[in-house]
Amino acid sequence: MRNFKLTLCYDGGRYDGWQRQGNSDNTIQGKLETLLSRLLEQSVEVAGSGRTDAGVHALGQVCSFRADTEESCESLLRKIRTYLPEDIGVISLEEAEPRFHARLSCREKTYVYRIWNSEEPNVFERRWMLSHPETLDLEAMREAAHALIGEHDFSTFCANRHMKKTAVRTLKSAQIAARDGEIRISLTADGFLYHMVRIIVGTLIEVGEGKRASTEMRAALAACDRMEAGPTAPAKGLTLWQVRY
Amino acid sequence: MRNFKLTLCYDGGRYDGWQRQGNSDNTIQGKLETLLSRLLEQSVEVAGSGRTDAGVHALGQVCSFRADTEESCESLLRKIRTYLPEDIGVISLEEAEPRFHARLSCREKTYVYRIWNSEEPNVFERRWMLSHPETLDLEAMREAAHALIGEHDFSTFCANRHMKKTAVRTLKSAQIAARDGEIRISLTADGFLYHMVRIIVGTLIEVGEGKRASTEMRAALAACDRMEAGPTAPAKGLTLWQVRY
Numbered sequence: 250m251r252n253f254k255l256t257l258c259y260d261g262g263r264y265d266g267w268q269r270q271g272n273s274d275n276t277i278q279g280k281l282e283t284l285l286s287r288l289l290e291q292s293v294e295v296a297g298s299g300r301t302d303a304g305v306h307a308l309g310q311v312c313s314f315r316a317d318t319e320e321s322c323e324s325l326l327r328k329i330r331t332y333l334p335e336d337i338g339v340i341s342l343e344e345a346e347p348r349f350h351a352r353l354s355c356r357e358k359t360y361v362y363r364i365w366n367s368e369e370p371n372v373f374e375r376r377w378m379l380s381h382p383e384t385l386d387l388e389a390m391r392e393a394a395h396a397l398i399g400e401h402d403f404s405t406f407c408a409n410r411h412m413k414k415t416a417v418r419t420l421k422s423a424q425i426a427a428r429d430g431e432i433r434i435s436l437t438a439d440g441f442l443y444h445m446v447r448i449i450v451g452t453l454i455e456v457g458e459g460k461r462a463s464t465e466m467r468a469a470l471a472a473c474d475r476m477e478a479g480p481t482a483p484a485k486g487l488t489l490w491q492v493r494y
Numbered sequence: 495m496r497n498f499k500l501t502l503c504y505d506g507g508r509y510d511g512w513q514r515q516g517n518s519d520n521t522i523q524g525k526l527e528t529l530l531s532r533l534l535e536q537s538v539e540v541a542g543s544g545r546t547d548a549g550v551h552a553l554g555q556v557c558s559f560r561a562d563t564e565e566s567c568e569s570l571l572r573k574i575r576t577y578l579p580e581d582i583g584v585i586s587l588e589e590a591e592p593r594f595h596a597r598l599s600c601r602e603k604t605y606v607y608r609i610w611n612s613e614e615p616n617v618f619e620r621r622w623m624l625s626h627p628e629t630l631d632l633e634a635m636r637e638a639a640h641a642l643i644g645e646h647d648f649s650t651f652c653a654n655r656h657m658k659k660t661a662v663r664t665l666k667s668a669q670i671a672a673r674d675g676e677i678r679i680s681l682t683a684d685g686f687l688y689h690m691v692r693i694i695v696g697t698l699i700e701v702g703e704g705k706r707a708s709t710e711m712r713a714a715l716a717a718c719d720r721m722e723a724g725p726t727a728p729a730k731g732l733t734l735w736q737v738r739y
Contacts, residue, residue, distance in 0.1 A: 258617045306618075330615060338615030370575060370583030372503045373551075377618065 250315045253322070254345040255281075255295075255329075258308050260336040262376055262485065266303040267310070277301070280337060281312065288328050289316045298351045298358065298492040299441070304484030306377055308361075309340070311492040313351040349494075357421060359437040359490040360446045362482065364454075367430035378431065379486035385457030387427055392463035393456040394423035394434070397449065397470060404473040406452070408444035408481065416442055416473075425453075435490070444481050452479035495560045498567070499590040500526075500540075500574075504552050505581040507621055507730065511548040512555070522546070525582060526557065533573050534561045543596045543603065543737040544686070549729030551622055553606075554585065556737040558596040594739075602666060604682040604735040605691045607727065609699075612675035623676065624731035630702030632672055637708040638701040639668035639679070642694065642715060649718040651697070653689035653726065661687055661718075670698075680735070689726050697724035 259277055269279040278295055285293040297312045318325070326342040333339065348354075363378040365371045366385060371378065397403075397420050404416040422437045434453060436446055452469070455461040461479065469477040504522055514524040523540055530538040542557045563570070571587040578584065593599075608623040610616045611630060616623065642648075642665050649661040667682045679698060681691055697714070700706040706724065714722040 258615075260617050330613075333615075335615070335620055336617055338617040340614055368575075369585055370503075370578075370580070372505050372581055372583040373622065375580055 250317050252315050252345045252347050252349055253313060253325075253342060254349060254351070255312050255314070255342050256340040257281075257310050257312070258338045258340060259306060259310065260376065261301060261304050261306045263336065264303065266305065267297050267299075267301045277307075277310075277337060278312075280334065284329065284332050285314060285316070288325070288332070289318050289320075291317060296351045298355045299489075301489050302444070302447075302484050302487075305487045305489065307489040309491045310489050311351050311355075311494075313345060313349055351492075354494050355440075355492055357437055357439050357493045358441065359435060359493075360441065361488050361490045362434040362436075362446060362450045362486050363488065364432040364434070364486060365430060366427070366432045369430065371430070376485065377488065379483055381454065383458065385432065385454065386459060387425055387432070387457065389459075389463040390434075390453045390457045391425050393453055393461075393466040394425060394449075396463070396466040398423055401470055402473050403442055403445055403470070405469050405475060405478050406445045406448040407442035407475065408448065409442065410475065412442070418442065418445075423449075446487060447482045447484065448475075448478050448480075450482040450486070454482065455479040495562050497560050497590045497592050497594055498558060498570075498587060499594060499596070500557050500559070500587050501585040502526075502552065502555050502557070503583045503585060504555065505621065506546060506549050506551045508581065509548065511550065512542050512544075512546045522552075522555075522582060523557075525579065529574065529577050530559060530561070533570070533577070534563050534565075536562060541596045543600045544734075546734050547689070547692075547729050547732075550732045550734065552734040554736045555734050556596050556600075556739075558590060558594055596737075599739050600685075600737055602682055602684050602738045603686065604680060604738075605686065606733050606735045607679040607681075607691060607695045607731050608733065609677040609679070609731060610675060611672070611677045614675065616675070621730065622733065624728055626699065628703065630677065630699065631704060632670055632677070632702065634704075634708040635679075635698045635702045636670050638698055638706075638711040639670060639694075641708070641711040643668055646715055647718050648687055648690055648715070650714050650720060650723050651690045651693040652687035652720065653693065654687065655720065657687070663687065663690075668694075691732060692727045692729065693720075693723050693725075695727040695731070699727065700724040 265275045267277045281295045295314045365378040365380045400419040420438045424435045510520045512522045526540045540559045610623040610625045645664040665683045669680045
């Protein structure tokens with residue numbers, strides 16, 4: 250059995266997220282597993298670096314799979330590209346060392362949330378950004394985001410109320426950049442909880458709107474209570490940007 | 495009657511082009527005229543700087559219309575933005591001098607044809623580019639494009655065989671730039687004939703593929719014969735970039 254590492258991008262707009270759901274095949278994982286199983290004439294299981302929600306996009310999602318084949322990566326890559334739908338693109342396919350696993354070997358991930366912050370409509374990129382034409386206080390948002398950096402229990406920013414495993418994650422950086430009408434919130438961590446990026450973004454937007462003080466962020470984090478955070482920002486603005494190993 | 499100048503962008507993918515067609519309202523002009531007539535409670539005719547074909551996009555299309563109204567541009571702009579579909583965006587609305595007419599006053603236009611020239615798929619911008627993964631000889635394409643600059647009869651690059659008016663246009667610049675897998679062919683002229691940009695691009699692609707010598711371009715132009723040019727490149731790669739007055 251050889252082990253493969255596949256890096257891909259996708260426009261998540263019309264998919265039910267990454268994770269295969271029973272018989273529904275409208276997921277990225279489902280599309281990949283179905284295609285690889287047919288191409289390689291064996292049952293192939295694909296492990297993603299993590300799940301992305303329905304409607305979330307990826308610029309550099311990584312997944313791994315094992316298969317018994319003699320085929321070269323170049324040849325297999327060409328076939329995969331031919332048969333995948335247009336909104337899923339394979340950036341690279343390479344052979345990985347036997348112990349590599351897209352999720353278990355993952356060291357850190359960066360998610361980027363894109364906000365279109367202008368009165369002018371953005372016709373060409375509207376599918377990948379949240380439109381929020383009203384002014385946002387970026388300095389307050391940066392202060393609030395900074396308060397989250399470090400190793401913390403992020404339960405306040407997690408939608409799964411009955412988590413059995415630890416909610417401790419290390420947020421390594423939280424940057425907010427604005428250019429040409431677009432605001433990008435980039436979060437890098439060793440891992441993310443369910444809806445964590447979208448809840449953090451929803452809370453930061455409330456700070457930017459002046460509905461919530463940036464100084465309240467520490468207390469909200471310490472409370473370990475979802476009710477202390479803002480709403481979950483819509484999926485369409487979120488992109489899994491990069492996965493590092 | 496006041497005179498207005500409206501600058502807009504659109505994703506032309508799902509429209510039957512700019513020009514209103516009888517009762518079909520699936521055109522950009524149709525959408526604008528219907529909306530403006532309702533908002534201003536009078537029959538409004540919109541004049542575009544020129545027609546764009548079905549599937550062609552715009553980053554800076556300009557149109558003008560006259561209306562009997564006291565409403566401020568700001569207020570009217572807000573209403574237009576509220577009611578237009580998401581794939582048509584108004585960049586600005588301003589009052590113009592009485593003699594301004596989007597088509598008749600137009601001095602020059604720039605069209606950009608975008609080619610995605612990489613084996614890697616481009617998931618996020620695929621709708622606005624022609625995918626052409628095979629290598630293109632950019633230097634040959636630049637030489638060929640350069641031969642078209644100046645004032646010429648462009649009948650060779652016109653799809654309308656029974657044109658009564660002159661086919662003489664002045665091509666002011668023809669630039670081919672490549673960056674990060676994308677090739678952009680930018681053409682600026684005082685005016686363009688029917689399908690002119692797409693036929694020039696189709697011919698330049700043949701040059702880039704080595705199917706046609708760059709040195710043949712002058713003779714093709716001089717022939718004033720559509721049969722001497724290459725195929726019409728697909729609409730999806732074309733964007734009306736800018737209109738100057």
